[in-house]
Amino acid sequence: MRGFTAVISGIGLVTPAGIGVRDNWARVLDAGETMATPADIPGLSNTIACPVPDHFEEDVGIPNAWQFDRYAQFALMATREALGDAGLEPGSWPEASRVAVVIGSGAGGTATLEAQHTVLAEEGPQAVSPLTLPMGLLNMAAGQVAIAIGATGPCLAPCTACASGATAIGIARDMLRLGTADIVIAGGAEAPITPLYLAAFTRMRALSRRTDHKTASRPFDVSRDGFVLGEGAGVFVMETEAHARARGASPIAGVVGYGASADAHHVTSPDPQGRGAKLAMRAALADAGLPGKEVAYVNAHGTSTRLNDSVEAAALNEVFGESIMVSSTKGVTGHLLGAAGAIETAYTALALRDGVVPPTANLTDPDPAFAIDLVTGKPRCHAPGFALSNSFGFGGQNASVLLAAPEASP
Amino acid sequence: MSALYESVVDVFAERFGIDRALIVPEASFDDLGLDSLAQIELATSLQKRLGVVLTDEEIIELTVVSDIVAILEEKETRV
Numbered sequence: 001m002r003g004f005t006a007v008i009s010g011i012g013l014v015t016p017a018g019i020g021v022r023d024n025w026a027r028v029l030d031a032g033e034t035m036a037t038p039a040d041i042p043g044l045s046n047t048i049a050c051p052v053p054d055h056f057e058e059d060v061g062i063p064n065a066w067q068f069d070r071y072a073q074f075a076l077m078a079t080r081e082a083l084g085d086a087g088l089e090p091g092s093w094p095e096a097s098r099v100a101v102v103i104g105s106g107a108g109g110t111a112t113l114e115a116q117h118t119v120l121a122e123e124g125p126q127a128v129s130p131l132t133l134p135m136g137l138l139n140m141a142a143g144q145v146a147i148a149i150g151a152t153g154p155c156l157a158p159c160t161a162c163a164s165g166a167t168a169i170g171i172a173r174d175m176l177r178l179g180t181a182d183i184v185i186a187g188g189a190e191a192p193i194t195p196l197y198l199a200a201f202t203r204m205r206a207l208s209r210r211t212d213h214k215t216a217s218r219p220f221d222v223s224r225d226g227f228v229l230g231e232g233a234g235v236f237v238m239e240t241e242a243h244a245r246a247r248g249a250s251p252i253a254g255v256v257g258y259g260a261s262a263d264a265h266h267v268t269s270p271d272p273q274g275r276g277a278k279l280a281m282r283a284a285l286a287d288a289g290l291p292g293k294e295v296a297y298v299n300a301h302g303t304s305t306r307l308n309d310s311v312e313a314a315a316l317n318e319v320f321g322e323s324i325m326v327s328s329t330k331g332v333t334g335h336l337l338g339a340a341g342a343i344e345t346a347y348t349a350l351a352l353r354d355g356v357v358p359p360t361a362n363l364t365d366p367d368p369a370f371a372i373d374l375v376t377g378k379p380r381c382h383a384p385g386f387a388l389s390n391s392f393g394f395g396g397q398n399a400s401v402l403l404a405a406p407e408a409s410p
Numbered sequence: 411m412s413a414l415y416e417s418v419v420d421v422f423a424e425r426f427g428i429d430r431a432l433i434v435p436e437a438s439f440d441d442l443g444l445d446s447l448a449q450i451e452l453a454t455s456l457q458k459r460l461g462v463v464l465t466d467e468e469i470i471e472l473t474v475v476s477d478i479v480a481i482l483e484e485k486e487t488r489v
Contacts, residue, residue, distance in 0.1 A: 057427065063427070063428075063443055064443055065427075066425075066426060066427050067447075067448070126454075127454060127457075127458075129451055129454060130447040130450040130451055131447055131448075131451055134447065
């Protein structure tokens with residue numbers, strides 16, 4: 001069953017780089033700075049994070065937005081933009097049961113769960129909100145989106161930690177390939193800028209400790225020292241080529257390959273030889289029947305941690321050779337965990353649409369150990385026919401999404 | 411309009427973001443877009459603000475805004 005293309009016909013983005021695709025893409029191409037601010041968590045001094053700027057509950061566009069955890073609010077906002085972009089009107093489906101929703105997350109409604117645990121500890125069980133689980137569960141972004149748009153096809157929330165958004169895209173494509181759905185609303189959503197998540201990542205020494213927050217996320221730079229936590233959502237309208245053609249939709253890009261793997265090595269450290277990363281990338285290429293030399297650009301997982309970037313750069317060199325163009329948009333957005341794979345696949349699709357590769361912010365001094373073509377400074381004009389987006393999650397769970405420009409096919 | 415009634419309106423408006431103009435005595439929970447989970451949440455908010463305890467059985471019996479004010483008066487709740 002080779003050679004299947006799932007068409008991306010709509011994109012919605014809510015990220016630290018802005019609300020909406022247009023603001024996001026402008027800021028990511030500019031690659032001026034990490035969109036971080038002080039996180040203001042009691043007891044955690046000097047902690048920074050990348051919040052979604054100017055997010056208000058009213059912007060979600062439905063009266064009961066207060067019943068949504070923040071991560072589900074982001075998911076619904078991104079879904080609305082994606083549907084509009086695709087020229088689809090929610091609720092007016094010819095066949096609602098042919099519309100599926102696959103929105104992954106790593107942390108789900110952790111803000112709600114943390115707050116209600118505090119209520120439980122301080123005020124007792126009678127004070128706990130009955131909305132704790134409807135808001136807190138990890139599948140509720142998907143559930144609330146299905147409710148809001150009246151989609152009655154399969155609805156689920158994959159979790160592969162920081163690869164969840166990419167995994168969702170892979171599952172969505174499988175659904176389209178198998179004929180389970182005609183349209184899949186797919187992506188990832190996350191709102192983990194909370195006391196527990198920041199404390200836990202700090203205790204793991206995973207976060208950057210740099211004091212200048214504008215330059216803290218610096219993937220592949222020799223002075224990188226950890227990631228910066230971000231939040232947001234990326235959502236796609238994906239459909240079969242036949243379905244898109246029949247309704248006259250114009251494709252932004254096609255998902256032509258998907259590869260997933262497990263390191264089977266360690267819960268947080270990548271396999272030192274990058275075994276899982278290479279397996280995922282090669283599986284995506286094999287899925288499309290495409291030789292690696294056809295791929296011009298990789299949007300790397302590139303977290304700005306010492307280990308990830310070293311192992312990923314070596315794996316990229318092995319799979320694609322030293323001329324592969326690589327950048328990490330996390331220099332701007334920080335790391336959105338389970339939403340990262342979705343928003344970065346979106347940036348990769350926009351790179352194919354516009355024939356331009358976004359540079360890596362703050363990459364002033366590339367690590368000399370890396371033998372790949374790291375794109376830094378200004379956006380690089382190019383017309384890449386094929387591009388890949390990598391996402392690697394805790395648990396050693398890896399996913400690579402291979403995209404093609406509309407006119408390219410494997 | 412009693413101070414108690416005003417407090418109930420405050421809870422609806424602040425906790426659920428409902429337009430104050432819609433919170434009239436005959437408005438039902440349904441009218442205000444509140445489901446059964448939101449009713450329990452409302453009871454929690456009233457308890458926090460006014461110190462009044464409503465049981466789950468009492469909450470289920472409530473249908474419109476004036477029912478809430480009535481039961482609070484019955485319980486001699488003070489603002």
